Amino acid sequence: MNDQPSQQPDEENPAVERAPVEPRKVSFIGLGVMGGEIARHIAEAGHELTVYNRSPDRLQRWKEANPGLAARVAANPAHAALDADVVITCVGNDDDLADVVLGPNGAFRTMRKGSTFIDHTTVSARIARQISVEARDLRIQCVDAPMTGSQIGAKRGTLTLMxxxxxxxxxxxxxxxxxxxxxxxxxxxxxxxQTAKMACQICIAGNVAALAEAVRFAQASHLDMDKVYEAISGGAAQSWQMDNRWSSMDADEFDFGFAIDWMRKDLGLSLDEGRGLGVSLPVAGLVDQFFAEIQAMGGGRLDTSAIIKRLPRKKT
Structure with a gap:
């Protein structure tokens, strides 16, 4: 899953217009927050879409949200992958991915030689390499392609794929x-x-933690928060987090965006990979502990900017 939604209105950032493409048979597995939007774009681009989701309720919600889309519903991943040119997964974690790809009813059971497999899940590099080896033996083209750009990026079709x-x-x-x-x-x-996505999440975690301290510092100094943002957002301190989370952190609003539970999963992957590489990641490790504090407070489903809740707001 990946990452931070913008608060800017849709009309300010319209979806990208696409040139016509040769239709392909595309199967999409995993209709979550990101996957559901991606699947919609695939159908709207003119591809022949088949979908599968392990949770029938989520599948039903996706169908209700996209009543005009023509999509075949598969009984399991193997059924979805049958005769597909391209199979795409966007699920939760390593175990989920292994199940829908390599399990008894996994996509690789029926994917044909010469077809293409794309995974958009944020998972370990280890499982990505394992699936690549399995795909090579089956003569399947294989791409691990975690994404960044947020839920709103998925909605607009403007994701960045690594x-x-x-x-x-x-x-x-x-x-x-x-x-x-x-x-x-x-x-x-x-x-x-996957390792590029880990680097991305390390940057985001450090950025949002520093932003939380800056917001609390400015509040304690009794500064006009809008003026502070205007002053510092035009220089070297500027970031996506500052542009999209400064005002909401100031207002203690966190019911949107990329959840702390998800970020802790991603940082866990980064820290594990770092240990394997012999690389020290002290800031990532510290911020991960900060997020754990928010989880312990019951805030695991809040946006990552809720990290500011561990810093008491000075009473005036």
Whole structure:
């Protein structure tokens, strides 16, 4: 899952217009917050869409939200993948991904030689490399492509995709991925997309933690918060987090965006990978502990900007 939704109105950032493409048979597995929007773009681009979701309730909500879309509903991942040109997954974690891809009813049971597999789940580099090996043996093109750009980016079709895999796999996937992204970056071999996403989450975590301290500092100084934002957002301190979370953190509003539970999952992947690489990640580790404090307070489903709740607001 990935990451922070913008608060800017949709009309200020319209969806990207797409050129017509050759229709493909595309199967999409995982209709969550991000996946449901991506699947919609795929159908709207003219591809022949098949969908599968493990939770029938979520599948029903997706169908109700997209009444005009023509999509076949599959009974399981293997059924979804049957005769597909491209199979895409966007699920929860390593175990979920292994189940829908490699399990008894997994997509790889029925995917044909020469077809393309794309995974948008944020998972470990280890499972991404394992799936790549399995795909190679089955002569399936394989891409690990975690994303950034937020729920609103998924809605508008402007996601950034960090892709790992062979050149030919990326090019095979590109015509479909272009239906819901504005930037596709081939960062390296299998698993490289996942490690790039880990670097992304490390940056976000450190940024939002520092922003929380800045907001509390400015509040304690009895400054005009709008004026402070105007003054500092035009310089080197500017960031997406500042532009989209300064005012909501000041107002103690956190019921939106990328949940702390999800960020802790992602930071756990980063810290595990760092240990394997022999790389020290002290800031990521510290911020992960801060997020754990918010979870202990019952705030695991709040946006990551709720990290500010661990810093008491000075009473006036």
């Amino acid at each position: 892709c790992g895999g062979r050149d030919e796999a990326i090019e095979s996937a590109r015509p479909v991925m272009e239906a819901y992204s504005s930037r596709i970056v081939h960062v390296g071999k299998a698993g490289a997309g």
